[in-house]
Amino acid sequence: MATKSHQYLEEGFLEAYLTGLISEQERTDMKHYLAENFDVQNELSEMETDMEQFFMRHAVPPPPGLRDAVLNRINETEIQQWKPDFEEFSQSRKSAKSPGRDDQYVNVEVDNTHIQVHKNWRPAFIAVFVLSKIFLISGLYYYFKADSMERELIQLRQQNSMQQTTPVRPLNTR
Amino acid sequence: MPALSTVKTWLIMNTIARTMAPSRPETDKIRRVELYDRYGSMAYGIILNIVPQPEVAQTILVDLFATFPLEEEISIRERESTAIIRLARTKALANRPGSAERSLTSFHPTERNLPKVVFNLSFWHGCKSEEIAERLHITTTDVLRAIRTYVKSFTTA
Numbered sequence: 001m002a003t004k005s006h007q008y009l010e011e012g013f014l015e016a017y018l019t020g021l022i023s024e025q026e027r028t029d030m031k032h033y034l035a036e037n038f039d040v041q042n043e044l045s046e047m048e049t050d051m052e053q054f055f056m057r058h059a060v061p062p063p064p065g066l067r068d069a070v071l072n073r074i075n076e077t078e079i080q081q082w083k084p085d086f087e088e089f090s091q092s093r094k095s096a097k098s099p100g101r102d103d104q105y106v107n108v109e110v111d112n113t114h115i116q117v118h119k120n121w122r123p124a125f126i127a128v129f130v131l132s133k134i135f136l137i138s139g140l141y142y143y144f145k146a147d148s149m150e151r152e153l154i155q156l157r158q159q160n161s162m163q164q165t166t167p168v169r170p171l172n173t174r
Numbered sequence: 175m176p177a178l179s180t181v182k183t184w185l186i187m188n189t190i191a192r193t194m195a196p197s198r199p200e201t202d203k204i205r206r207v208e209l210y211d212r213y214g215s216m217a218y219g220i221i222l223n224i225v226p227q228p229e230v231a232q233t234i235l236v237d238l239f240a241t242f243p244l245e246e247e248i249s250i251r252e253r254e255s256t257a258i259i260r261l262a263r264t265k266a267l268a269n270r271p272g273s274a275e276r277s278l279t280s281f282h283p284t285e286r287n288l289p290k291v292v293f294n295l296s297f298w299h300g301c302k303s304e305e306i307a308e309r310l311h312i313t314t315t316d317v318l319r320a321i322r323t324y325v326k327s328f329t330t331a
Contacts (some may be wrong), residue, residue, distance in 0.1 A: 011315060012322030020260035021303070021321060027198075028328065043251075052255040054328035059215035060222050066232055070210050071256050073240035074203050 007034065007041060020045055184222055202244060210239045217262040223298055224266035267300040274279050283310055289327070292320035 008014050008030070016022045017030045034041055217238055221231045238261060283291040292310070295301040296317070301309075303317045310317075 010322075012318030012320075012325075013299055014324035015322045016296075016303075016318055018256060019297055019325065020263055047328075048253045048256050050328040051259065051325065052253065054215050055255075055259055056222060058219045058223070060219040061215045062218040062232065062235060066214070066236065067210060068205070069232075069236045070214075071203075071207065073236050077240050115222070154243045 009043065014040070014044060014047065018044065018051060205244060206213075206239055206242060207259065209242065210255060213238070213258045213283040216255070217258050220259060220262040224263065224300075225270045227271065230269065230271060231266070234269050235262075238262055240266050263297060263300075289320040289324035292317055293324040296321060 013022065013026070013030065017027060022030070033043065203206050214235065218231065221234050221238075222228070225231045225234060238258070242258070242261065288310075292306055295306050295309075296303070303314045305315050306312075307314045312320075
């Protein structure tokens with residue numbers, strides 16, 4: 001381990017790794033090595049700061065319109081990434097429709113007129129149904145009761161008015 | 175008609191997925207633009223050094239930030255700037271026109287400028303360590319040491 005550390009720290013492997021000048025295999029080895037050696041990570045971090053400052057000093061501002069070009073390109077890439085998703089989805093639907101694959105098919109048709117709910121909703125639906133029947137029956141009962149009472153009331157009023165309109169015979173006083 | 179239904183279903187499923195989960199493409203887009211704002215000039219400087227034609231360099235720059243593999247490159251305890259420097263170099267070297275490959279015979283190193291010559295050949299011209307060692311009649315260990323010396327000079331430069 002000490003030899004490897006010496007090799008990485010003193011012989012320029014770390015610098016070559018940082019600037020991307022080593023092979024993929026060496027790069028993978030370096031990543032594994034770095035994961036276990038925090039002191040080398042710190043050294044690398046300092047180098048990264050220096051390297052960033054060095055290249056920042058040699059920076060060239062790109063033309064202003066290039067930012068929009070980057071944005072457009074990102075959007076194009078995003079659309080291209082959707083295409084394989086859609087093709088894969090379409091393919092999976094086709095293969096699901098094929099015989100023998102029905103068990104893997106999830107029915108998500110848009111024009112399906114049926115809905116599916118969890119079975120826990122069943123008692124709630126039953127309760128709603130029973131309550132609606134109770135309200136209907138009691139509604140009808142009170143309707144007819146009120147109707148009969150109204151008719152009775154009318155009858156009583158008629159009787160009362162008839163009694164009031166009948167002339168009182170004067171007493172025969174001979 | 176089934177094709178239309180498939181498209182509708184796919185769109186609805188995507189919309190639901192996008193509504194329920196945080197929109198990753200949108201965050202990625204913002205992150206890419208932020209990276210461009212911060213490191214665009216640095217990357218353009220590197221690319222222009224390797225590919226002197228501005229049109230080609232700009233195409234490479236746009237491609238770099240639009241396709242920058244955010245997750246893979248930055249999740250390995252590495253700074254964003256380091257990943258951008260490395261990828262800008264790699265992309266520029268891969269896309270440089272034939273005329274941009276300069277003749278390497280013009281490099282005559284002296285003892286004093288050896289680190290710079292080695293770094294130039296390696297970083298800006300994409301020469302491998304073995305190739306540089308062969309051309310400059312030094313060992314590959316010397317090549318790496320020269321690179322180390324030059325990178326160390328970044329601090330004092």
